[in-house]
Amino acid sequence: MKKSQIIAIAVGIVAIGILYSLPRVVVDNDEGQNQVATSEEEVAETAPSHMGAIDESTADELATLRGKLSAADNKENFVTFADAISEIYSELGKYDSAAHYQELALDKSNNIERQERTGNAYYEAYTFALNEQKISFLAEKTRKYLNQVLDKDPSRLDLKTKVAMTYVSSSNPMHGITMLREVLEADASNEDALFNMGVLSMQSGQYKRAAERFEELIKFHPSNLQGQFYLAVSYYESKQNNKAKKQFEQVKSMTTDPQVLSSVDSYLERL
Incomplete structure (x- = not known):
């Protein structure tokens, strides 16, 4: 997932709402099964867009x-x-x-x-x-x-x-998940794979699983601000309020970006 897209998601107060607007995907859940929520779309070649x-x-x-x-x-x-x-x-x-x-x-x-x-x-x-x-x-x-x-x-x-x-947004989303797992088998600390697996778990509402992914991510890559933010959100959504509060405070200590801070304060007010 593109970093500029993720940054836009992370700094918005409506971060979780945006997540739900992403393509539906297959993700691994706590029961070890898979949830499929995607439909086949007709492939049509489109010309480059020069609009704007x-x-x-x-x-x-x-x-x-x-x-x-x-x-x-x-x-x-x-x-x-x-x-x-x-x-x-x-x-x-x-x-x-x-x-x-x-x-x-x-x-x-x-x-x-x-x-x-x-x-x-x-x-x-x-x-x-x-x-x-x-x-x-x-x-x-x-x-x-x-x-x-x-x-x-x-x-x-x-x-x-x-x-x-x-x-993950195709008619064969499980193939994408399998590839991400293969990346993590080859490199358990791979930053992009851990991050994307966490985001996909969030999108499917599997916040405990997402938290596990983001915990792994920040263990290896503590400066990943988006991962730190999403870990806090995952704690919040999985009702782990004490962990969420501590994690949001951690995010606040890592940045002076007013949009990020505003988003964090919005969550803290609800805790």
């Missing part, structure tokens, strides 16, 4: 670069212009468009570095997508390119975690 306000100078710059891209007379120039366009779209927060141009560059220069860049770009877009068809499309693109890297280097647990997360 772009100032005139940026629009002109993009038009110029696209013209140069079309006229590029060699692979090196084509890749240079495609990268420049991708970077602009990324800065504008139009991540699907940024990924599209990374893919165009990859078509001209196919190597493991390019495969990873393209896969990561599509994963970035995936984490911000809301439309079900676009989520499915971007998830497939992410898997296509990151799996190419993993085929060559299976030790890249960071990429395996990203691929795993694209499955």
Whole structure:
């Protein structure tokens, strides 16, 4: 799960409400069984989204670069212009468009570095997508390119975690959970896997299980503010009020961010 998406969740007072708006997934529960709450959606390829306000100078710059891209007379120039366009779209927060141009560059220069860049770009877009068809499309693109890297280097647990997360909103969510478990079997302290397993447990309402995941996370990564915050919320939701109060105070000691502090105070007032 993308860090900027998680930060947005963590600092909001409506953090738990946002969690429930995330894609339904399969998670491991306390009884050792699995709960499935997902439906198959028709896969439809969607074009890159260029919606939203772009100032005139940026629009002109993009038009110029696209013209140069079309006229590029060699692979090196084509890749240079495609990268420049991708970077602009990324800065504008139009991540699907940024990924599209990374893919165009990859078509001209196919190597493991390019495969990873393209896969990561599509994963970035995936984490911000809301439309079900676009989520499915971007998830497939992410898997296509990151799996190419993993085929060559299976030790890249960071990429395996990203691929795993694209499955949890698919018609085969259990595969994603299995992959996250495999990551933790290979590296019990893996920060991304522990965090994501905790978030998925929260989403399904398994707050005691979530607390266990976040306890493991902060044991190995005590500076992970989002994990510290979610541990407190998990304690709160599982009625472990003393632990929740202590944990929220711990979060307050770790940051001066007014949004985080406001969210923490909101929970403390309810304890």
